[in-house]
Amino acid sequence: MIPHALMLGISDDVAVALKPVAANQRLAGLNITTVSDIPAGHKLAVHPVAPGDPVRKFNQIIGFATQAISIGEHVHTHNLITGNFERDYSIGSEAHPTEFVPQAQTPTFQGIVRSNGRVGTRNYVGILTTVNCSATVARRIAARFTPEILNAYPNVDGVVTITHGTGCGMAEHDEPADLLRRVFAGYATHPNFAAVLLLGLGCETNQIEPLITLTGANGSLRTSTIQEAGGTASAIQKGIATVVGMLEQANQATRTTVSASNLIVGLQCGGSDAYSGISANPALGAAVDVLVRNGGTAILSETPEIYGAEHLLTRRSSRPDVAQRLIDRIHWWEEYTARHRGSIDNNPQPGNKTGGLTTILEKSLGAISKGGTTNLNEVYLYAQPVTEKGLVFMDSPGFDPVSATGQVASGANLICFTTGRGSVFGCKPTPSLKIASNTTVFNRMSDDMDVNCGTIIEGEETVQEAGARIFDEILRVASGHPTRSEIHGFGEEEFQPWLQGATL
Structure with a gap:
């Protein structure tokens, strides 16, 4: 049976409702009683929180209480804000050598080898x-x-x-x-x-x-x-x-058998919900770990949507200069948004909030899990050619078409796009593989979804098992199998370069 709620970290102050929970309902697994109705995907307090105190999820701060929060109470925009706090970058403290799969055992796909040696997934x-x-x-x-x-x-x-x-x-x-x-x-x-x-x-x-x-x-x-x-x-x-x-x-041109090391996968999430950080994003991260161990490359992006969680990447940076480049981009974004009288924490979007995400910190912690657990090997400016193997970061806005356009320009020959609320995004000439965070969206939008990770929420699959399934689907799509967005003809109108500077 699916539990009513799940704690994601041992030091968390909240649990996530995996299905709607009524007021005054006793949650045996957590040994608490709800104070109010909790929508599916939303948070409820498992500890009392004083006004101004931090609230943790994923063992990380996701915001600060604006009022006293009691055990069993709904935690959302009415009592939680982003706030400011000092991040512990601990550069390189969690970096570790990658255990590569022997070349003879590397999985393959049917790719198109160009005259310059680069490999395409489409022609x-x-x-x-x-x-x-x-x-x-x-x-x-x-x-x-x-x-x-x-x-x-x-x-x-x-x-x-x-x-x-x-x-x-x-x-x-x-x-x-x-x-x-x-x-x-x-x-x-x-x-x-x-x-x-x-x-x-x-x-x-x-x-x-x-x-x-x-x-x-x-x-x-x-x-x-x-x-x-x-x-x-x-x-x-x-x-x-x-x-x-x-x-x-x-x-x-004809397809031929090539190593999975030739894959450069752009990582995207859009229309996220609270389940995204529990199922689809971690599962994609598990697939990225498999890809990296096999010599491939994954591009994490959307700088405003890693804001508040960037310290988890600096700790995994393979070199100090890589971490510093990421920190520099965060500071650039703070200055950029301030210059335009905005704020980098002006997120999540209305649909994200309806799905249970309250602050950019919470959204970022879920989004960053798409990058798996391997080292961060390089940080690139928008649309710079990606030449480093493994997990890399390309600076971009959080708006999916702009971010994915930059990833394709950097060399991504496949896009993996997680969604909790539902997305129909395509990205020609690069196939876009759509991964649903919950079964409800997968079934309702089955004509647009390629992979269902709601199986994790329902206890039918582990994150690692779903990640292995995503990796198999990556190989299948890279070999020419059309994604749902390709079948519908998406991908030309979605080309959106990042526009900076004045229009004269």
Whole structure:
């Protein structure tokens, strides 16, 4: 039987209701009686808490009481706030050598090996627009390639059009422009693209030539501008001819058996609930540990959503400079949000709160468990190419499309996305594997979910067993099995580069 409530740490002040609990109900496992109704996923006090005292969950501080809280009382936004406290970074204190699986025993998947040695999990032709002004032409070109036409290219997964709302009206130099160029360079050279047409208007700030310089010698990159082509009709005609040639090139690619060490998995969570930090996120973390032991790479991101839990990563940092780079990004975010008259702890979102999450500290502690237990080996700026193996961190906002766009630009060839409230996110050219934290959401949104981790809450599976199941699904998707979001065609509109600086 599923217990009514669960304590997650021996020093915790709260337990999590695993199903709705009525007022005045006796919880035998905790030896307490509830004072009020407790919704599923929400917290109830297991110790009395005085006003101003810290409240702990996962053996970590998740906030401070705004009033006296009695045993059995509902703990949420009405009596708990984030507050400030000193984190003990203890840099490298919990770092430990990784026990790698012998190469001969490493699992494999059916990947696509590119001429430069990088490995793709999909085989797309891409049309990337440097500026919003070329978006319509790009879509008109792609519209020519119907499913009937693409049937002639059985080894190609499709034509992906990447459009966006920026590329001009911005400063030509400094970090905002460099960041955007990193994104485009990362997409233009992504191993999930067999070939890419880079399409511009011609006079925009985000010029093609600097992007070509960033991509280096790349025989799969084609370029065109509407102005040089002679206008809309000519640019469409030229673009169609170019894509035909790229499809013929892409169709020559075939899948072959490669090591799981070639996987670079971006870790995302969205529409989180209180179960996310108990089931889906820790299970994904267990899968990440398996991936890292087999020589692969996982990218943890969403800096505002590790805020308050970053000390758990600094303790696992493989080198002091790695930890310092993470701390520096936290300080940058504090200054960035203050400069825009915001606050880095302006989280969780309304849906998260409905699901039982009260403070950003609580949300971060659950979110960070996606990164497993291995060492943190590097910290990257947004969309910087990831070259380090193992668990790494890429700085990004918490908004999922922006964060995932950066991870793909950094080289992620697969995304794992946990959700408790429900998400329909896709991320072409990279497949997005959707992992539900509870069975209710998995059943209600079964058309969008790939993996159910509600089995952990229900006592049918351990975190490690669910993690092994997620890892098997990662290999299956990397080998070409479509995710639910791919079946629905998600992934083009979700391209969202991080926009910094003024729009001019």
